[in-house]
Amino acid sequence: MLMSYEESLKILHSHIKTYEKIEKIALTECLGRILAQDIKALKNQPEFPTSAMDGYAIKFEDQDKPLKILGLTPAGTMPQFSVQNGTCVKTFTGSLMSEGSDTLVPVENVRVENDTLFIEKKVPQAFAVRAVGENYKKDEILLKKGTRLNYSEIALLAELGFFHISVFIKPIVGVLSSGSEIKDLGEALENPAQIRSSNHIAIANLAKNLNCDTRVFPLLKDDEKATFSTLESALQSCDILITTGGVSMGDFDFLKKAVKEYEIIIDKADIKPGRHIKIAKANEKFIIALPGFPYSAMVMFNLYAREILNSWLL
Numbered sequence: 001m002l003m004s005y006e007e008s009l010k011i012l013h014s015h016i017k018t019y020e021k022i023e024k025i026a027l028t029e030c031l032g033r034i035l036a037q038d039i040k041a042l043k044n045q046p047e048f049p050t051s052a053m054d055g056y057a058i059k060f061e062d063q064d065k066p067l068k069i070l071g072l073t074p075a076g077t078m079p080q081f082s083v084q085n086g087t088c089v090k091t092f093t094g095s096l097m098s099e100g101s102d103t104l105v106p107v108e109n110v111r112v113e114n115d116t117l118f119i120e121k122k123v124p125q126a127f128a129v130r131a132v133g134e135n136y137k138k139d140e141i142l143l144k145k146g147t148r149l150n151y152s153e154i155a156l157l158a159e160l161g162f163f164h165i166s167v168f169i170k171p172i173v174g175v176l177s178s179g180s181e182i183k184d185l186g187e188a189l190e191n192p193a194q195i196r197s198s199n200h201i202a203i204a205n206l207a208k209n210l211n212c213d214t215r216v217f218p219l220l221k222d223d224e225k226a227t228f229s230t231l232e233s234a235l236q237s238c239d240i241l242i243t244t245g246g247v248s249m250g251d252f253d254f255l256k257k258a259v260k261e262y263e264i265i266i267d268k269a270d271i272k273p274g275r276h277i278k279i280a281k282a283n284e285k286f287i288i289a290l291p292g293f294p295y296s297a298m299v300m301f302n303l304y305a306r307e308i309l310n311s312w313l314l
Contacts, residue, residue: 002270005303012307015265015281019312021169027157030149033167034211034313039143039157044133049097053128056088056110056117057101060125067117073098088117097129104128146314148211168313173207173305174238175200178220178227178245178255179292199244199290199297206301207242210309222246227254228261235282242305245292247276259289266304274300 003011022036051057058067062085070081072090081089083100091097091104106128109121136142142160143153149167157165182197183189189196197219204214215238220230227246234241246255262280269277273296278289288305290297 002268002275003266005269005271008266008269008304009307011265012279012304013311016308016311017284019168019171021171022166023169024164024166027154027162027165030154030157030165030167031151032211033149033170035143035145035147035149035153036166036168038141038145039160039162041136041138041140041142042160044138045135045159046130046132049132050130051091051093051095051097051104051128052130053104053106054092055090055104055106055128057083057091057098058088058103058105058117058119059083059085059101060103062086062088063103063105063119063122067119069112069115069117102126102129168211170211170213171240171309171312172215172238173204173212173309174215174217174234174241175203175207176217176220176230176234176241176243177292178222178243180222182219182245184219198294199292202294202298203242203244203290203301206298207305207309210306211313212309220246222254224254224257228258231255231258231261231287235285235287238285240286240288240305240308242288242290242301244290244297247278247289247291255289259287262287271300271303274303277304279304 065086067086067088070087070089073079073095075092075094079096079098081098083089083098089098103123103125104127105119105123109119109123111118111120142156147153177197177200181194183194184197200216204216207214217234220227243255246253256278259278259280262282264278264280266277266279268275273293274291276291277300280287286308290300
């Protein structure tokens, strides 16, 4: 009796080891890569109470009285003034709040005469003041290992001061389609019995979409000796070799014989389409032999190859 998909998946996962191929690359080159470490905040952000608008730093209880403007605090500079009752400091978006102040009155709410501020519209206490740690707190995990780095994650890493970052090396997925009836892109069909191969194109792009590099090998004719030697040589340059065709019961299905030269861990499963799938291991590398029918091949890729790659990278 054929094993169920659930049983086959359990067997597959028992053979998947932790993927530990890591490299450190420049932050500017890491778009789309998979993070190989947790990223923690080294400090609070913001570190100090910060203005969220252009306005005046005041004491909340001083809104009913004229206030002397002591000076200003441009963004990027340390405050030079301490706010006491009856005083204020002109403050800008992103500026640190002056010592003694607890509220920001926006410029739209005030009137200025010489060096005196009159508040015409009151605001709640702590208005427009970003509290310490409002964005994130020290030691908070901001990005988890296995995160795919997009523009927003890269911007955060830049804000945190990372110039280089540890990412997983992209696994290399080899793709080998077989069958004397298939022709590659650009090759002429010699007779009506021949068809254009699409499996190797589709599988290579599925793998790329999972953050892998690919090696697409020339189409393999139905030749037993060539099948054995090609399989052996192809394995040398990839982490996973995915083949299509040659795994059923036909007289020219040589791939199923070649795959059995390795450690078979799955030999058929109770799945339709794709029951003739075979998965083998060659040391720490995987061989996934998929059916040649395109729909079956795509389904089996997503059920098995995706499981391995996600276990490695996510």
